Amino acid sequence: MSIEVLPATGRWDDFASFMVPRKPGGGCVCMSYRDARLAMPERIDYMHRECQTEPGPGVLVYADAEVAGWCSVAPKSTYRRLMNSRTIPHLDEELDPWSIVCFVVRGGFRKRGLMHDLLDGAVEHARANGATLVEGYPVDTRGERVDVISGYVGTVELFEKHGFGRLRETNAHSGGGVRWIMRRELG
Template identity: 65%
Template sequence: MTTGVRPAAGRFDDLARVVGPRRQGAGACWCTSYRDARVPNAERPAYMSARCDTEPGPGVLVHVDDEVAGWCSVAPRSTYRRLGRSRTIPTLDDRDPWSVVCLVVRAGFRRRGLMHVLLAGAVEHARAHGAQVVEGYPVEVAGTRVDVVPGYVGTVELFEAAGFHRAAPTTAHSGHRERWVVRRELGEAGVPQVRGSRPGG
């Protein structure tokens, strides 16, 4: 089995297989909720296709033996309208962090550790495009089972395993679960930076 993470730029068809509806004509988020929730349902495929036509693209895709298996939305925070207007997810400083807002693994590919692969690939994608810091807004699960929909933002445990640290609590919740702003510092122009005694971020 060969696994690899690739940018979504130039790969809209693969993105559609992950975030598009299973039934033609059905509604779907198309991962526009954070980018711009005002986009009408019928216009969402074209909206995301346009994002895939430009660099650096809207995120990354994980492939298993050249079949798309999952998606991670990662881009500068300033490109997400919902984050710019958020009253629940704080802005921590004057930098423009790259934000991870959604991680999805397709049915049939789950329980293979691909969430970890996706998140690692998202960090490297951000680093390659000059990010100084990467943020996420995951839920605190404390070892309990998380529902699918809240799970799209990832768990604190997933991010901490990838070298992120808890930077600030939010006032947002997924169900009854607390959410955090977690960060991984990459340093100036993506150069790795060690935080205290925590290796890798």
């Protein structure tokens, strides 16, 4: 299987093919951390515009040229909810690290290790756009399986395998597990 991770910029149709809800009331369009106050039509418009700009809202992974997943990665300051979070603190006022907040792997492509490819691609995308520091806020599963819904933030184990270190435990939880602020400096 050939794997390629590419920025979402200029790839709206691929992003929309699985991130935009097909029926009313479904989907998040990856706006939970950006601006969840918006109604669905405005969320879709917002992400459509983001996919037309640099550096864009994240990266897409392709398996054998078919879009298979998504990772939201952008400067932390672009995530309104994250900047105002009461459960995930903003530790360094003078820093604006890039934040990795969401992973989605389409059904039919799961259990192939694509989250590893997405995480590597997100880090490289951040680096290519001038980031010197990348953060994630994954759940600590303590070695237990986590359901797909709770695992959208990634796991501590995944981030550790890709050179991230634990910085601080948060008051946020996913699937009953504590979430951590994890960082990786980019040289």
